[in-house]
Amino acid sequence: MIKTIQKKPSLRRFHQARWDEPIIFELSQPGQRGVLPPQVEEEIQQEVGDVAAKLPASIRRKQPPHLPEMSQIHVLRHFTRLSQENLGVDLNIDVGQGTCTMKYSPKVNDQLARSPKLTELHPLQDESTVQGILEIMYRLEEFLKEISGMDRFTLQPGAGSAAIYTNVAMIRAYHTQRGENEQRNEVITTIFSHPSNAACAKTAGYKIITLYPDENGYPDLEALKVAVTERTAALLITNPEDTGIFNPNIAEFVRVVHDAGGLCVYDQANANGILGITRAREAGFDFCHFNLHKTFSTPHGCGGPASGASGVTAELAPFLPVPTVEFDGQRYYLDYNRPLSIGKIRPFYGVAQNILKAYAWIMSLGADGLSEVAKIAVLNNNYLMKKVLEIQGASAPYAEGKRRIEQVRYSWEQLARDTGIHSEEIGYRVADFGAHYWTSHHPFIVPEPMTLEPTESYSKADLDEYAAILKHIAAEAYTDPEVVHTAPHRSTVHRIQQESFDDPDSWAITWRAYQKKI
């Protein structure tokens, strides 16, 4: 007879891996080798001699670089251990990074993208030899056109912010062509639009006007009307915003800006909850952008490579970066003959492996599947909101009693007032239970913020578990705040001494800098 195994505790007794792994230079063993480069054949050596030795002294490296010397297994083991000291979507209930749509990235798509038919493809090969990848790019553009209602897309930007910048560069080109670039030097955005909308427009030379929400948390139409003038180049607006609130007046926002001669850009970073429900086209936008690594499931890779897609109406299409991918009925080709183009945003044509993964993901779901993605993501979000709002000290400022779309920006203001525990500390404690947590972008307009976005990838049980972690920590804050104050307790490391990161005498961005400063 087998012994009955008692049910495990309600929360995981997680402990993050703690390998106490040295810095890689401390693992160096003089003379060891990790990989050997191919030998140069004797005949070549005899023919040309030691070519590098003939370099002028000014350009010849005198000492080999001080890289670590390690055998292969030690390199592998070191980085494998570091990987274990990391959580990803595959390991944790990754709902804690709201705005970033941390959904499941199907393994089959990663596997397909590892085909040597893609990895070993040089971007300058003859077009006849790259018809497969060009077809995938062309077809993904067709999908995105349908999903957004826009007329053309570029897949060149390397990530979402690069796509925002691409749109801004096209706005500048459009107004320049009309002779209005000098006059139209302002870009309007909202405080709950992603910070890159403001930052990219500023980078392109625009003055930024940021609108704050009305008392209910909705983007303020009256404030927009005051801000829009003959100096307005464009409105850059995220919808639904990072609060999870959909702007019901979005079409009116567009009309007000268009009436003043400005252009409108729809930041669709938060599109996951509205796929197949509402589109940039119907709301009247001139541009939009998607993050393929968010809505369309390509993995985030610790912060890239990602992929951005910028969409435009036919009127703006001449300004798209070169090249575009075209199809003449028989073959796919790259079109550089676009005289009004803003030119290049990045080398070559985009992050091809992510383009392939996004294409495969859409192909695996179809129209009904995408609609299911949106609806379940929204259901999950509203379900999690109910669970979180039952927790003492938590609230969801704005739009009281209303539903949210894809995410919610919560507030622990009450909890902080009652217990002295801040949102960031809750995050440190969440790590003890094997999950990730994030506050929000700055500035903290919502006090003591937390932004959760459950996407469609997590089950009811997953959401219950995440809510239970938060509930447990909130209870600790009220009854035993010290345990939260001193978190994390089961992490790879203990609380980091942050002060040094802002002090030039003690910050150390490389090991060589650290060694000079100790």
Added chain:
Amino acid sequence: MKKDKKIIYPYIPNSVPEVKEAMLKEVGAASIEEFYADIPDSIRLKRKLNLPAPLLSEHSLVRHVEKLLAKNTATHEKLNFLGAGCYQHHVPAVCDEINSRSEFLTAYAGEPYEDHGRFQALFEYESMMGELLEMDVVNVPTYDGFQAAASALRMANRITGRGKVLLASPISVDKYSKFNDYLKPHITINKVPFLPKRGEKDLKSLASMLSNEIAAVYFENPSYLGMIETQGEEIASLAHQSGALVVVSVDPISLGVLNPPARYGADIVCGDLQTLGIHMLYGGGQGGFIATQDEPRFVMEYPSRLFGVAATIEEGEYGFGDVAYERTSFAKREEGKEWVGTAAALWGITAGVYLALMGPAGMVELGEGIMQRTRYAMGQIASLPDVYLPFETAYHFQEFVVNFDQTEKTVKEINQALLKHDIFGGYDLSEDFPELGQSALFCVTEVHTKQDIDHLVSALKEVLA
């Protein structure tokens, strides 16, 4: 599958109808439609999206995508001599092993407590690049080498308060296009003419173009056309005399044999990481780095994240975090430096793995071998009748220009003919550099054997006959 049967999507756990119902009940909603109450009817899509029928089984998806991929012919199936910004080098298996680890591949913006691993791996990447470059500050990667160079020039503009940059080496038309867009608001670009015969800068014309308006002198080493710049010290000295900064873009894989630019006076070094253990991926393998010395006037102008090491409250532990976070757009929106966002972190981790595997000896041997193969290929090709290497006397790393004007064939024709010999010939420069006539940029790396090079030469001979 019957038409009326509800599809349960493997990627959507709560697509099970009973679960959906239970959750709706729990939140007190009659239907999912209730959640969309804020979306007015006037902007609703009133029809189904027009997309192809889904490939619901994993097997049918694999069949479909593999069929598309089969239409590609990749470099492993041919003999490839294309470079021009994307390079075929050997990718060690351990690089792929580490960047395929799902803990790294599927993570994102974790904090140092649940994602200590990515902070340490990226700090180590910065540190190993720092050794290769002999610089104390290296960023968490930006998108690609174009972005790195463009940001480096904008950093120079902010540091010096000056509004002009001089480009002192031939650069790719695509990178020039990027500069033209990205530098527009604050910076004007001037090119220093170079002497096409030997590919060396005309130092006199550089000197005459320098003034107290110049923020930076930018050059590449090796240049886009493969020549090694041997006058770095002279250029840097002239630039510094007029108060300009020196920005050098470098291929990091050359630095086992070539002096790091800091040694000849570079203030900001930048480039692309793709050569360091990353597949070509049809251009999807690019990643950008920026490096400087550790002075606040440089550090405070980086747009990127900079991961630093610090103590924790526990003796003997390394902790990591963001250095000078307040300079970023994450902290300050439009008041930050340019912007920061998701870029190419996984390629940073991969490049770190590559440098650790190669070690000092590997980087030296690799660089020496590439220079030997390049010189050998140049010599063999130069011996062909009617073929001419315009910069033959210059030092080269990995790439070189071959001119075909005397053959009465265009590069396009030659490359089409080479393709029939299963060879991807050099990149056709005739449109981008008309002054070079019918020229192509050939690339030779450690992946090429003597036999490969000899095969190219005999195919060329046949094609040109």
